Amino acid sequence: MSIDIDPLCDAPGLTVTDHIENTQFELYTDRQVDPRPSAVEDHYFPVDASVTVEIGSIEIPRIAVVETRSSDGALLARGDDLAMPAGEYHLGIDPAPTKLYLYFESGFTVATTDRTTRIDLETAADVTLGFRSLHQQPAGxxxxxxxxxxxxxxxxxxxxxxxxxxxxxxxxxxxxxxxxxxxxxxxxxxxxxxxxxxxxxxxxxxxxxxxxxxxxxxxxxxxxxxxxxxxxxxxxxxxxxxxxxxxxxxxxxxxxxxxxxxxxxxxxxxxxxxxxxxxxxxxxxxxxxxxxxxxxxxxxxxxxxxxxxxxxxxxxxxxxxxxxxxxxxxxxxxxxxxxxxxRSPETATPAESGPGGGIGFLRAPEPEPGTLVRGGTGGGVSTEPADTGGVSDSRGADSRGTDTPSEPGAALASAEFIRPEPVETVEHAWVGDGVPLDANKATLDAYRRRLETGTVEQSRISVLVVCNDEQMREEGKVSDLYGLRDMVQFDIEVRHDLTRAEMREVLASGVDFLHYVGHVDDRGMQCTDDYLDLTQEDLRVDVSAFLLNACQSYEQGEALIHRGSRGGIVTLSDVANSPATKLGRIVARLMNSGFNLRTALHVAKRELLTGHQYIVVGDGATTICQSRSGIAIVVDIEPDGSAWEFTMSAYPNGPYGVGTMYSPTIDGVSDNYAVPTDARIGGVSSEQLNDLLQLETLPVFHDGELHWSDELLPL
Known part of the structure; x- marks a missing residue:
């Protein structure tokens, strides 16, 4: 069975694990429960698993809309503040990491707090809960x-x-x-x-x-x-x-x-x-x-x-x-x-070779003394004061890949770089030969892995941070950014200075997300005793998603996709330590918040111009968990007189695809929006905004810079 339903160990309630979507969430009840299997046919809508418990109330640890239907399926009410008389009801709870339905015979009320939705029955009764995975499979x-x-x-x-x-x-x-x-x-x-x-x-x-x-x-x-x-x-x-x-x-x-x-x-x-x-x-x-x-x-x-x-x-x-x-x-x-x-382009524009054998904006001319050069989005370069960080042309002490004997760019010498035509959409994918600059290099192998439904042995999401360079230990702190959410449980491990044999074990370990910090060149991934070349070695790869935050890691990342990974983020050029570390931390926190790879990199690029040195390989829709809201949300705030102008950008994510309906949890706002429409609301008070931002940890752009909602509060 793809869904497990078990009593909580440390509180009255249930824990629900969807092994297909790698999601886990908890439901709290007013008493200890002993779930009894029940018929899936008891529910108006189809479900994968169903149990019955005797309870007087149930609490969902998120702000949810409760859809109430009669026994024949007629819609009676929909909202987060309801009171219904005695009767027979089918309830749908949205959003939830799985489709969640309740069936019972009793009057009830629905009330919300700043973080939870609570359903109270008039008297304790048998409540049948149904769960359906949001995973979809082709019919043939x-x-x-x-x-x-x-x-x-x-x-x-x-x-x-x-x-x-x-x-x-x-x-x-x-x-x-x-x-x-x-x-x-x-x-x-x-x-x-x-x-x-x-x-x-x-x-x-x-x-x-x-x-x-x-x-x-x-x-x-x-x-x-x-x-x-x-x-x-x-x-x-x-x-x-x-x-x-x-x-x-x-x-x-x-x-x-x-x-x-x-x-x-x-x-x-x-x-x-x-x-x-x-x-x-x-x-x-x-x-x-x-x-x-x-x-x-x-x-x-x-x-x-x-x-x-x-x-x-x-x-x-x-x-x-x-x-x-x-x-x-x-x-x-x-x-x-x-x-x-x-689009179906018949020709692909080769990326122009820059001085020193680089590719367009990915490598710059030799900088003037006292400056670092970082790539521009249109193929040019710009010089900025050295303390802004950036990418240096040569591999100096601030660049990942310092000890390589190869010429810069050697690891990608055989790749055909292309520059696709610009797009008007948020994200861009490329299917076909060539390495696309600033687009997701999608592959059939990765697409197919969306459909793999093998049962995982663990219900917790595993994150492994590997730091194979002493100078980059600071980025190892990204482990502190995972596991912050109470809706998903993470197993987080940080390992340093791995040998080739140990790295082999890591790649075959079944970890959900691998965050590699170290050096990569044409010899492969640096280990303490030698380099491990993923393009030539006969390796077993069982890593779902990854970030290879190292210089010129494209070929090694592509090898991981061909050998079993679903998707990852890689670099197309040398990357300097400071911006690379910052990007690694941003991506780590976004993945922890339920963003997929493609959207996470899009947000990182808004904050860091050097983000254009990175691309997604494989399936850009890969996630390691679901966000509390289901969809991926980015908030922009600007002063609006004595109040705030608020924009919530919603991105399709996993089962919450294009067309998903959402509503910002702001007092006085009743409109619903369909993804990918942005919710733009003016005249939002500081109190209203604080109430919203404390519901979950969100990326927030304020004065053009990326912050996190828990860092901004109170406004």
């Missing part, structure tokens, strides 16, 4: 020839994963993972994979560069994809052109239709106050659209000019460049499942 694998026309028929089946064609499919839990695709001589679709008849058809020329950008649309619209001379979307007597730029137009259709679905779904099972509905410039009959078939609804959406509603659209989270090559077809279901905007 489609085998197909990789030529564009037969591939279109395979792509047409991706929408079979949708659990509904209503606007509610904008919720991530109702989309499902698309079926996998693998090359084969003939098209073979398993019987259980069946595309719903959505009435939507996508016509594109039979070429990879035209097909790949519409793959997320084929999935989200459950559309049939067919060859034709002019790219367009058709359905229910209407046609919408994707010419002359299929990539741009497909991205616009995805953003616009998803935005409108989030608004239309407020007419269904979740009639909430949604911010996006209140500010939209589109004058549409949302109630009628909710009831309309998908094709008719989409046609009405696309009658609204994109330029009219573009200003209200949130910045999309992810763009993925998928090179137009048949070798990349197996990555398409994963890219579609993320609802990424897709």
């Amino acid at each position: 694998t489609i085998t197909t020839p990789t030529e564009p026309e037969p591939l279109m028929r395979a792509v047409s089946c991706l929408g079979s994963a949708l659990q509904t064609t209503s606007p509610e499919r904008s919720f991530p839990t109702l989309r499902g993972h698309p079926p996998l695709i693998e090359p084969g001589e003939d098209l073979r679709v398993p019987d259980r994979i069946e595309r719903p008849e959505s009435g939507v058809r996508i016509v594109v020329p039979p070429a990879y560069r035209d097909l790949y950008p519409v793959v997320p649309l084929a999935y989200y619209f459950a559309a049939e994809v067919v060859p034709g001379s002019a790219a367009r979307i058709e359905g229910d007597g209407w046609s919408h052109s994707l010419e002359p730029d299929v990539e741009r137009r497909a991205g616009e259709v995805l953003r616009q239709s998803f935005h409108f679905d989030c608004i239309a779904r407020t007419e269904g099972f979740y009639p909430v106050d949604l911010y996006e509905r209140g500010i939209t410039a589109a004058d549409l009959d949302w109630a009628a659209l909710y009831e309309a078939p998908l094709a008719k609804r989409l046609g009405t959406y696309l009658e609204v000019p994109f330029e009219r509603i573009e200003p209200e659209l949130p910045q999309w989270t992810l763009t993925t460049d998928v090179r137009p090559d048949p070798s990349n077809v197996e990555s398409l279901p994963f890219v579609a499942g993320e609802l990424s905007i897709v």
Whole structure:
């Protein structure tokens, strides 16, 4: 079973461990409990595990919304302050690390404090608790020839994963993972994979560069994809052109239709106050659209000019460049499942070689005396006073990799560096050959590891910090930044000066997150007795995620991905100790707060220009735990007269993907928002802001600098 439910040892209540998602949380009760297995069919919504306990109250250690339904599933109430009379009820608790449902017969009340949500029954009764992992699995694998026309028929089946064609499919839990695709001589679709008849058809020329950008649309619209001379979307007597730029137009259709679905779904099972509905410039009959078939609804959406509603659209989270090559077809279901905007560049711009054999902004000319040079984001360089930190051209005493006999850059000499076109999204991934500057180098191996569901032996999350250089002991203190949260338990170990044999043992140890501090060059990772080259050695790798905070660690990190890791952060150049240590601490704390690798690096880059020397390899969506809020949150605050202007940026994260609904816990704020919309609120008092920031430890940008909420309080 993927979910274990056990009594707490030191308090009345339950501990719930989801071995698939590496999450653990606690529920507190008013008395000691002895959970009895119960039928999963007792719950209105599907669950993976169910137990019954006799209690008078239950407390969830987070601010949650309680959704109350009658025995037939009708929505009766939704909120965090409720009182219901005697009756038979199904309750849903959101957010929680798993889907959490309660079933009981009793009147009850719901009340919240600054950190908890408490449900009190009128009298003690049997309460059945159901839990469902938020992990999603594809229904099967489609085998197909990789030529564009037969591939279109395979792509047409991706929408079979949708659990509904209503606007509610904008919720991530109702989309499902698309079926996998693998090359084969003939098209073979398993019987259980069946595309719903959505009435939507996508016509594109039979070429990879035209097909790949519409793959997320084929999935989200459950559309049939067919060859034709002019790219367009058709359905229910209407046609919408994707010419002359299929990539741009497909991205616009995805953003616009998803935005409108989030608004239309407020007419269904979740009639909430949604911010996006209140500010939209589109004058549409949302109630009628909710009831309309998908094709008719989409046609009405696309009658609204994109330029009219573009200003209200949130910045999309992810763009993925998928090179137009048949070798990349197996990555398409994963890219579609993320609802990424897709581009398919036929050519890749090589990164320019700089003085000294460096790559663009990754290496600078020899600095003037008294300065350090750090890379600019646009390919140039800038000199700054030495006390600001930065990256020096040569490997001096402040650079990681001091004792290497090789020429700088030797470890990456064989890599083909490319400079992808800039993106307008927050994050950027690259699927194909080459090492992309400032983008996530995604690989099929890492994507596939998302789906691995083997049961782990331990319920605690393991973090190992390895420091193999005496001068870098300060970064070993990052271990203090892990394990600070009461919702997730960490096993943290710090080890120094490992030998090659000991490093082998570490790499095979099954640790959830490896934070390596030391030296890397073309010989491999430095150990006390020699270098361990991960690209040549026959190693067993069982490390889920990693940060190799060392000079030029790309090739060693890529080797970890090929041998079993899911994702990691690596460097493309020499990195100076001071900024590298600062970035390591930032990433450590963000990972501890539930951020995925790609978003963690994005936040670090806001604080450190030297962050552009790092990229994510493998699956950038990799996390080691879930945040208390489910989604990853970054807060920006600025003075607003005697009050504050507050912006909460929400990023999709694990099962809390694009379309997840959230609401800032601020008195007087009732609007809900759909990820990735930012919540911007003015006139927030210091008291309101302090109350919010003490709910959990959050990254906060104040005066343009990164702080942590527990360090800022009180404001």
